[in-house]
Amino acid sequence: MLVAMSNQEKAPRRARVRAPELLGKGGWINTGGRGLRLADFRGSVVILDFWTFCCINCLHVLDELRELEEKHRDTVVIVGVHSPKFVHEADHQAVLDAVERYEVRHPVLDDPELATWKQYAVRAWPTLVVIDPEGYVVAQHAGEGHAHALETLVSELEAEHAAKGTLRRGEGPYVPPEPAATDLRFPGKALLLPSGNLLVSDSTRHALVELAEDGETVVRRIGDGTRGFRDGPAESARFSEPQGLALLPDGGVAVADAVNHALRRFDPATGEVATLAGTGRQWWQGSATSGPALAVDLSSPWDVAWFADRLWIAMAGVHQLWSYDPGDGTVAAAAGTTNEGLVDGPAAEAWFAQPSGLAAATDDAPGGARLWIADSETSALRYVVQDADGFTVHTAVGTGLFDFGHRDGAAEQALLQHPLGVTVLPDGSVAVSDTYNHALRRYDPATGEVTTLATDVREPSDAVLVGEDIVVVESARHRLTRLRLPEDAVRVEAAAHRTQRPATEVAAGPFRLDVVFSAPAGQKLDERYGPSTRLLVGSTPPELLAEGAGAGTDLSREVVIAGDGPVEGVLHVSAMAASCDDDADIEYPACHVHQQDWGVPVRIVPGGAGRLPLVLAGMDA
Structure with a gap:
């Protein structure tokens, strides 16, 4: 044949x-x-x-x-x-x-x-x-x-x-649906600014929103709310479904502009938006995987985090992690082969499945420096560490593309369901925005245990520490929700699932x-x-x-x-x-x-x- x-x-x-x-x-x-x-x-x-x-x-x-x-x-x-x-x-x-x-x-x-x-x-x-x-x-x-x-x-x-x-x-x-009057509409990610205000990616309205410390009062909007790709002042810049946010060493904010296949930079001091990386075109097999940042195509960057002296990018569209070096203005594939699945090992040989959340633990954190990853399609929590031989990928929770659920306990048998966000906690543990379980979960590397911190948070996509509280992005409730980190985890009835297809x-x-x-x-x-x-x-x-x-x-x-x-x-x-x-x-x-x-x-x-x-x-x- x-x-x-x-x-x-x-x-x-x-x-x-x-x-x-x-x-x-x-x-x-x-x-x-x-x-x-x-x-x-x-x-x-x-x-x-x-x-x-x-x-x-x-x-x-x-x-x-x-x-x-x-x-x-x-x-x-x-x-x-x-x-x-x-x-x-x-x-x-x-x-x-x-x-x-x-x-x-x-x-x-x-x-x-x-x-x-x-x-x-x-x-x-x-x-x-x-x-x-x-x-x-x-x-x-x-x-x-x-x-x-x-x-x-x-x-x-x-x-x-x-x-x-x-x-x-x-x-x-x-027949179009009736528009809804809310300050946020399906927000994606959040960031605590040095001022104490919160910056939120208002994904469905193609903008960023700066909120006061209360997490509710709108201070300003960045972007005119129209889907597009345009640099310039806050009131006229355009994004297309922006997602991840990260502070840069120069005081700017990196923005994962997902549907524009680009990295943008927002300056909180001036309100200006500029493009750091990407051409606006989607990366395809055979395209360059490194080079001048503004000349290399990207594919649905979903989150960003500063780790190991560079900006790491959760490149959800090609199941990889990339990095951006602001020193020489270049991007490069850093981990993953573009094959979809769950395979650990040296960064260049690892497989991911739609990585969608990143959070960096610093050298002085319990357990040392790690880049934590919400690998959404494998319902997994994974991490990258650096040693003398380079970067290596490990899995803390998760087994593969077709097993998921809500089950606490030892990491090897715990289950998540399509998590989109990760947040490093003060004790070195990790809060996981367990999106499709409507829950905030916690993984403790010291004990290898997974517990549930909160339930009934509607499609949480990210969380950020604010003092002794954790502020959760409840994407499907169009709001930020402030929670006090509980001393004891919430108990839930366990459930395990496998994808149901004939x-x-x-x-x-x-x-x-x-x-x-x-x-x-x-x-x-x-x-x-x-x-x-x-x-x-x-x-x-x-x-x-x-x-x-x-x-x-x-x-x-x-x-x-x-x-x-x-x-x-x-x-x-x-x-x-x-x-x-x-x-x-x-x-x-x-x-x-x-x-x-x-x-x-x-x-x-x-x-x-x-x-x-x-x-x-x-x-x-």
Whole structure:
């Protein structure tokens, strides 16, 4: 089987498939209370976006779709199908919050039981499915980086169905929610300024807010509140969903400007905003990983912290930690391989999964200098230490991508659920903003124990020490909440969960993995500088695979599933393909990177499947 195909080598046209109905017990969001069916979209090009709000790649796709959504608003209807990974994401109120938080401006079907996910045979977040105006599925794309292909396909479908008389133009079914009057809207991170005031990233309103010492009174706003990328005075600067904040040695504040893929600097003395690092473009495989800070692309920086004489960056978008050196104005990848998972060891070999919170313990802290990390997708608390051989990554709490919950006790059996923030406490222990458990947790390195400090803090995303109190960013309550650090931890009933997705039944022995990729119309595989594809295969637990784990350039691989090992596990597959515009008259063709990570639950049974096809990008039309 030829798995990677050029535009000229595409498989024969297949029979048209009628799109299954859209089902979801959570109901519809952004429709003014109206329920919708596929028949309501007849005459429009429909793009189904299967997403879950914990997933950074899904958030990238939301941003990729904004321009297409605006350009084709009278012919294209984008429908988000929210398909949860974590237990918290099956809570309808949490989905409502996420739709507002990320400014989703199209209808969203809340599908907590993955009914529509199963109907469309989806295997990964994010997945995009295109349905033509007559109700037939014409394309499926997994992962991000498909905006150019979608634009081309939409234009072709518009022309085809306008000629047939089956295209209907007009306003879509989106109904915006009523705006809310609050000083903060889904705040992200907070910082105690030398003045005693608090600086908060007001993420959904694309601004920073300085609050008085009471944590409530607004002193000033930094940014005009419009999504954008503009330096200048506080009243006219623009951010795009800013998150992490950190004091710099020169008195400035570093800002992780997440959706602008940039680091910004705010000067509390003058109110000026400037750009420290990033180009405004998202980093892709093959881009530079070090160099002059203003010339290197970044990817969804989510938090920042000063550690080991440099500014460390939680680069959530590529599952890495980077660093910024203000002395020479450079950035560089500091830890992580870009592979998603939980692997400890030397910094360059470690794996992370959407690191989203950072906090530095200094040399004089109990336990010494450490950079603590909230590694959100593995529901883990991790840390970096420096020794004579360099930086090393360790895990304090957490086991991997698919196990999570709320359980106190010894670190090796304690569970978190998608934490976003970490705060070093005076005794050297660490407070964890355990976001999806609505809790503030504490890990004590001296005892190796995890306890609960507070519950019913709604989606805490960060916390900051203020005297003897800890001020928690209650993101989903749009406020800061001040708590006295209790002498005794709160007792809670333990709960453990594993991601609930249907397992694929497979047979032990030789097993074939095929990642199907067709270069979009008008493009071809980019092989000017060597192979244009990459495939990385692994498993949890590792002994699930007897042979075949590791990296390669072919999108098809024979592996061996162990017959004497575990009967259940997860196959991890990461694929990347690069394509460029196929036109000899274009001197400098535009190139596009398509990439996706899959975690496929499998169960070994006699007579199970011997092949697993995964669609990175494929056209049915």
